[in-house]
Amino acid sequence: QVQLVESGGDWVQAGGSLRLSCAASGSIFNLNVMGWYRQAPEKQRELVASIRRDGTTNYADSVKGRFTIFRANANNTVTVYLQMNSLKPDDTAVYYCNLVINPYCLGYGCYEPEHWGQGSQVTVSS
Numbered sequence: 001q002v003q004l005v006e007s008g009g010d011w012v013q014a015g016g017s018l019r020l021s022c023a024a025s026g027s028i029f030n031l032n033v034m035g036w037y038r039q040a041p042e043k044q045r046e047l048v049a050s051i052r053r054d055g056t057t058n059y060a061d062s063v064k065g066r067f068t069i070f071r072a073n074a075n076n077t078v079t080v081y082l083q084m085n086s087l088k089p090d091d092t093a094v095y096y097c098n099l100v101i102n103p104y105c106l107g108y109g110c111y112e113p114e115h116w117g118q119g120s121q122v123t124v125s126s
Contacts, residue, residue: 001115002026006097009120012087020082020120022097027076035100036069036082037112038093038122046093047110049082050100060106062090087124094119 008020024031035050048060049069057069068083080097096119101111 002030002099002113004097004115004117006095006117006120009095009122011123011125014088014124014126016087016124017083017085018087018122020084020095020097020122022080022082022117024078024080024097025076030099031073031076031078033100033103034071034078034080034097036067036080037096037098038091039096039119040090040093043093044108045096045112046108047100047106050103050106051080052103058103058106062107084122087122089124089126092122092124094121096120 003025005023012018032053033050035047037045037047039045048063049067051057051069051071066086070081072079096116099113
């Protein structure tokens with residue numbers, strides 16, 4: 001089972017920036033593709049960015065050009081970051097990092113892992 005600890009969420013004004021961090025530990029195989037998800041109030045969880053072990057990234061259209069995902073690999077741990085720029089009120093959500101089951105899926109409706117960390121709240125005011 002992968003252990004996940006997210007941090008870096010905060011309140012910020014529209015147009016501002018934040019960087020989220022996630023410490024993930026588990027087997028190297030399980031940490032191959034990692035991603036950042038978010039869940040806004042009364043909405044489904046959305047996969048907004050993913051990154052493979054080799055550094056290949058993918059982004060949902062809702063964040064493309066504004067968010068950057070990157071990772072640092074070390075033995076059986078991975079630190080995954082999400083740099084968020086030009087934030088909008090619509091970005092307000094609890095952000096989670098986790099494994100990505102289907103690396104070809106982004107947005108809503110992706111098959112999700114069973115276990116989750118506590119998430120990190122991001123609030124963007126207008």
